[in-house]
Amino acid sequence: MKLLIVTQKVDKQDSVLGFFHRWLQEFAKHCESVIVVCLEKGEHDLPHNVRVLSLGKEHRESRIKYVRNFYKYIREEKHNYDAVFVHMNPIYIVLGGLFWRAWSKKIALWYTHKSVDLKLRLAEKLCNVIFTASKESFRLKSGKVIVTGHGIDISSFKCQVSSVKKEGEGKFDILSVGRISPIKKYEVLIEAVEVLVRDGIDVRLKIVGGPGTKEQSEYLDSLKKKVKDSGLVEIVQFVGEVSNKDIIEYLQDADLFVNLSQTGSLDKAVLEAMACGVPVLTSNKGLESTLVDLKDNLMFDNEDINMLSKKIKSIIDLDQSERSNFGIKLRSIVVENHNLSKLIKNLVLKMQ
Numbered sequence: 001m002k003l004l005i006v007t008q009k010v011d012k013q014d015s016v017l018g019f020f021h022r023w024l025q026e027f028a029k030h031c032e033s034v035i036v037v038c039l040e041k042g043e044h045d046l047p048h049n050v051r052v053l054s055l056g057k058e059h060r061e062s063r064i065k066y067v068r069n070f071y072k073y074i075r076e077e078k079h080n081y082d083a084v085f086v087h088m089n090p091i092y093i094v095l096g097g098l099f100w101r102a103w104s105k106k107i108a109l110w111y112t113h114k115s116v117d118l119k120l121r122l123a124e125k126l127c128n129v130i131f132t133a134s135k136e137s138f139r140l141k142s143g144k145v146i147v148t149g150h151g152i153d154i155s156s157f158k159c160q161v162s163s164v165k166k167e168g169e170g171k172f173d174i175l176s177v178g179r180i181s182p183i184k185k186y187e188v189l190i191e192a193v194e195v196l197v198r199d200g201i202d203v204r205l206k207i208v209g210g211p212g213t214k215e216q217s218e219y220l221d222s223l224k225k226k227v228k229d230s231g232l233v234e235i236v237q238f239v240g241e242v243s244n245k246d247i248i249e250y251l252q253d254a255d256l257f258v259n260l261s262q263t264g265s266l267d268k269a270v271l272e273a274m275a276c277g278v279p280v281l282t283s284n285k286g287l288e289s290t291l292v293d294l295k296d297n298l299m300f301d302n303e304d305i306n307m308l309s310k311k312i313k314s315i316i317d318l319d320q321s322e323r324s325n326f327g328i329k330l331r332s333i334v335v336e337n338h339n340l341s342k343l344i345k346n347l348v349l350k351m352q
Contacts (some may be wrong), residue, residue, distance in 0.1 A: 002352055003031045004074070004081035004105075006092045010052050015210065016179065018244035019268065022153045024050060026344040037073050039066065070095060078103050085110065090123030097126030108351050112137040112150075112265045116288075119276055129350060133278065133338075135264035135287040146350060151266045151340040152271050157248055159277030159327055171204040172316050175254035175278075177247060177269045178261060179213045180220045180238075183220075185260035185283075187303050188224060192308040193228050201316065203235065208250055210241040251276040256315050259284060260302045266290060270305075275334040277327030279315050281308070282333025290333060294326075 005027065012021035021044060023259050027034050028047040036050060040057035055066040074096050075249040083106040086092045093109060100107050105125040111120070116139050124130065124142050132138035133150040145319070174193065178184050187208060193205045201317045211217040222239070227236045242250065251257070257273035266286050273280050283302030288295050318326065 001030050001081060002033045002350060003035070003348075003351070004077065004080045004084045005034060005087065006084065006089065006096075007036065007037045007038050007042045007087040008089060008226060009042065010036055010038045010044050010054075011040070012045065012245065013243045014243035015243055015247075017044055019151075019153075021046075021244075022156075023087075023151060023344065024149075026340055027348070030345060030348040033080065035073075035077055037070065038214060048072050062127045067095070073309060078105075079106065083107065083178075086123075086127075088112070088146045089165070090119045091121035094119055097123065099118070101126065108347070110347075114139050114265055116140045121227070131350070133268075134266040134286060134289060134290070148346055150266055150268055150271055150338040152275050152334050152338045152345040153340045154275050154335055155274035156245070156333075157250075157272050159331055173253060173255045174203060174258055174312065175208065175256070175273075175317065176205070176258050176260075177242075177248055177250070177273075178259070178267075179207045179216065180207070180209050180223070181216050181260055182219050185262070186223055188260055188302060188305055188308065189258055190226055190232065190236060191305045192312060193235060194232060195305065195309040196312060197232065197235060199313075201313065203312075203316075205236045206239055206250065206254075207237070208242050208247065209258060219343050220293050225294065240338055247272070248276070252280055254278050256281065256312065258282070258308075258312070262302060270278070270340050272333050274330035275332045279323070279326050279332065280316075281311050281315070290337070292333075294329060296323075 007020055009017045012018050024036060024046055028050050034050045037053045039055050041052055043055035055069045060177060084100055085108045087110045090109060093107060097107060108129045109127045110131045112133045120140055124140055130142060130145045131148050135147055138145055153238055174188060187244060193203055196203050211220050227233060251273050257278045257280045259267055259270050260268055261284050267284055270280050270282055281298055281300060283300050291298055300311050
C-alpha cells in the first residue's frame with residue numbers, strides 16, 4: 001500500500017510529538033511508500049521509502065500558505081498514495097475529504113481525545129474508518145470506530161533495573177510527565193508530597209514538561225511559588241521539556257509515576273511508564289478499563305490530597321516481590337494491548 005499520512009509535526013526531538021517519529025518508521029515497514037504532510041518539520045531520520053513535506057510552520061509561513069501548500073501536496077501526489085491516515089487533526093479531513101473521496105482514496109482518522117467539536121463531526125462523515133486507543137478516547141457515537149489500543153515502543157520502553165527503595169534506603173523518586181497545564185492538577189501532587197515530607201518520608205518529585213501557552217506559563221509560575229512557600233525547593237524539581245526518546249531514562253530511574261490528568265482518554269505517558277515496569281497512580285478515568293483488576297490499587301480521586309498521599313505511601317511500603325509483580329503485570333498489559341508494532345500492522349490491514 002502507498003500511504004499518505006497527515007500529522008502536526010515530524011521531529012524526533014519534540015517533547016510532545018516526538019513519539020510519532022517511531023510510528024512513521026513502523027509504517028514504513030508495512031507500506032510500499034509513505035508520504036508525510038506535516039504542519040512543521042524538524043529533526044528526523046526515516047527510511048528511504050518515506051518522504052516528508054512540510055506546510056511551512058518552521059519557516060513561519062502564514063495560515064493561508066499552509067492551506068495552499070496542503071492542497072498543492074495532496075493534488076500533486078494523488079497518484080502516489082492509495083489511502084490517507086490523518087493523525088489527531090480532523091481539520092485536514094474537513095479540508096481534503098471531498099477530494100480524497102472523489103479520487104477514491106480510503107480515509108482513516110486516528111483520534112484520542114474527549115473533545116467533540118464541529119470539525120470532528122464533519123470529519124466523521126467524510127472518513128471511512130476511525131481508530132482510537134480506547135472506548136473512552138472517542139466520545140462521538142459512530143459505527144466507523146475501531147478500538148485498537150495505543151502504540152508504545154516496547155523495545156525502547158523497558159523495565160527499570162532498580163527495585164523500589166524502602167524508607168531509609170535513599171529518596172523515593174516520584175515522577176510526573178506532561179504539559180504544564182491546570183488540567184494536570186500538579187498542585188494536588190505537590191501538596192500530597194508535602195504531606196509525606198511532613199510525616200518524615202524521604203521522597204523527591206520530578207515534574208517533566210513545559211508550558212505551551214501564556215496561561216500555562218502563569219500556572220507554572222504559581223506552582224514554583226507554591227513549592228517555595230512550602231519549603232519544598234530541595235524536594236520538588238521542575239525538569240522542563242524532555243524529548244520522548246530521552247524520557248525513558250527518567251522513567252527507568254523512577255520508583256513511582258503519578259498522573260492527575262483529567263483528559264478522559266487513554267494517556268500515553270502512563271502507558272510508557274507501565275512499559276518500563278514502574279508502578280503508576282492515576283486519577284484519569286480513561287485508564288479504568290486498561291488497569292482492570294489493578295484499578296483499586298492504582299486509581300484515586302484527583303482532588304483528594306490525603307488519598308493520594310496514602311496511595312503513594314502504600315507503594316513505598318511494597319516489598320521487593322510485590323513491586324516486581326506490579327511491574328510484570330503493568331508491562332504485560334502494554335505488551336499485549338498497546339504494542340506499537342502490533343498497532344501499525346493492524347492499522348495498515350484495516351486501511352487496505
